[in-house]
Amino acid sequence: MSLTASTVTHQTHIPEIQLNNIEMRYSTDTADVLALHQVSLDIAKGEFVSLLGPSGCGKTTLLRLMADLIQPTNGTIHVAGKTAKEARLSQKYGIVFQSPVLYDWRKVKQNVALPLELTGVSKSERERKALELLELVGLEKFADQYPWQLSGGMQQRVAIARALAMEPEILLMDEPFSALDEFSRERLNEELLSVWNKIQNTIVFVTHSIPESIFLSDRVFVLSPHPGRLSAVVEIPLPRPRTQEMRNSPEFFELIAQIRDSFEGV
Ligand SMILES: Nc1ncnc2c1ncn2[C@@H]1O[C@H](COP(=O)(O)OP(=O)(O)OP(=O)(O)O)[C@@H](O)[C@H]1O
Numbered sequence: 001m002s003l004t005a006s007t008v009t010h011q012t013h014i015p016e017i018q019l020n021n022i023e024m025r026y027s028t029d030t031a032d033v034l035a036l037h038q039v040s041l042d043i044a045k046g047e048f049v050s051l052l053g054p055s056g057c058g059k060t061t062l063l064r065l066m067a068d069l070i071q072p073t074n075g076t077i078h079v080a081g082k083t084a085k086e087a088r089l090s091q092k093y094g095i096v097f098q099s100p101v102l103y104d105w106r107k108v109k110q111n112v113a114l115p116l117e118l119t120g121v122s123k124s125e126r127e128r129k130a131l132e133l134l135e136l137v138g139l140e141k142f143a144d145q146y147p148w149q150l151s152g153g154m155q156q157r158v159a160i161a162r163a164l165a166m167e168p169e170i171l172l173m174d175e176p177f178s179a180l181d182e183f184s185r186e187r188l189n190e191e192l193l194s195v196w197n198k199i200q201n202t203i204v205f206v207t208h209s210i211p212e213s214i215f216l217s218d219r220v221f222v223l224s225p226h227p228g229r230l231s232a233v234v235e236i237p238l239p240r241p242r243t244q245e246m247r248n249s250p251e252f253f254e255l256i257a258q259i260r261d262s263f264e265g266v
Contacts, residue, residue, distance in 0.1 A: 016045040016170065016202045017066060022075035024061050024228075035061045037227040039075075045169075048196060050213035050220045052259070058228025061227040063172050066204060067093050080169065087170075090163045094163030097247045098175040100155040102147040108158050109134060109143040115165045133161040136195055136253055153177075153184040157191070173205045177212070181249065186244065188258075189215050215242055222262045232262035 024036040036058045041210045043049050051059045059060060064070045065077060068084035075118045079087035087093065110117075112133050113126040121129070135142045138155040139150075147155055156176055163171060189212060196203055207213050213220045214236055222232040238246055246252055 003130065015042045016047070016080055017041075017043040017204070018076075018078040018122065019062075019065075020078075021063075021077045022065065022066065022072045022077070024058070024070070025073045026239065034227040035227045036065075036072075039228070039230050040243070041221060041230060041233070043202060043204065045080075045202055046200055047218050048193075048216055050205045050207055050217040051223060052207055052210065052213045052220050053223030053228075054208070054225060054263075056228075057223040057225040059223060060174055061228065062223070063095075063174050063204060063206055066170075066185055067095055067172055091166045092169045094166065094168035094171045096156070096163045096173045096176045098178055100147075100152075102155055102158055102160035102162075104146060104148050106146075107143065108139065108145050108147060108150070110159045111147060111158055112165060114162060119166070122217060124181070129165065130161075132156075133164055136164070136198065137161045138191065139266050151184070153180050156180070156188065160192070160195065164195075168201065170202045170204065175206050175208070178208065185212070186215075186247075190242070190244065192216065193240075210256050210259050211247065211252075214238070214252060214259070222259060224263065232259070234259055234262065 019039055019041050022036055022039040023034070026033045026035055039062065046078045051062055053059055061070070065072055066084065068088040077084040079092055082090070109127065109130040113130040116129060131140060131143055134143050137160055139154060139157055139161070142150060142154065147158065150158065160176070177188050180188065193216065205216055217236050220234045220236060221230055222234060223229065224231040234255070238251060
């Protein structure tokens, strides 16, 4: 992972994640839910994609399948040519959840260094790496504070830094900014793109928000519920770097309308 590159070309068209005909059924004593039905998609190396859809359409399920936290009842998943399990074991993923899940009794830098500690990295190297990651997310001045001393947005930036500690090729993000106010969310969208520009990895981002998915992504995968399935794939041709002004452009509004239409067609 290079933290110094300032501009990169993200779409190299090398398939990084491939899902083929995925079906996911949750069966319990009381319920039998077909959460995903015949989902096939490819994500290129270095691409930023969003999984967008209403509650219950299977976005989190899809993300958990990619991370090999659960296994599909049918279909195959490949990550850089490996199975999802092999990819997980070789630590290709970093995950950021909706809630930052930080340990309040550990300093910010110790939270970021946790994955390194668990894999036996020396204290001095952990400290160096944690400070580098905190600088990446603009929080180097808060390294010695505790999570409860930070705002919700800052806490989520700490969680992003921690998810990047093992230098994952793929960052999976499950509605990381949905608990934040609109202003913080828009600022963090921009900051996330700036981090992505430096680390050049693949990002899969789950959201309910159409504008957020457009602002961030190269492509938006639109999912529809009952059962969850892929109803559209929308290319986002807005130039990069994305700027807040683009949110008010005619192109942006056209993309919003296009994605809304793809929901209405379901
Ligand atoms: N562990 C589980 N056991 C049984 N059903 C489940 C389980 N997890 C999810 N489901 C069901 O699968 C469907 C898809 O759920 P999922 O959480 O993936 O959707 P989602 O699009 O991420 O929703 P949200 O936006 O509300 O988080 C839903 O009907 C949900 O109730």
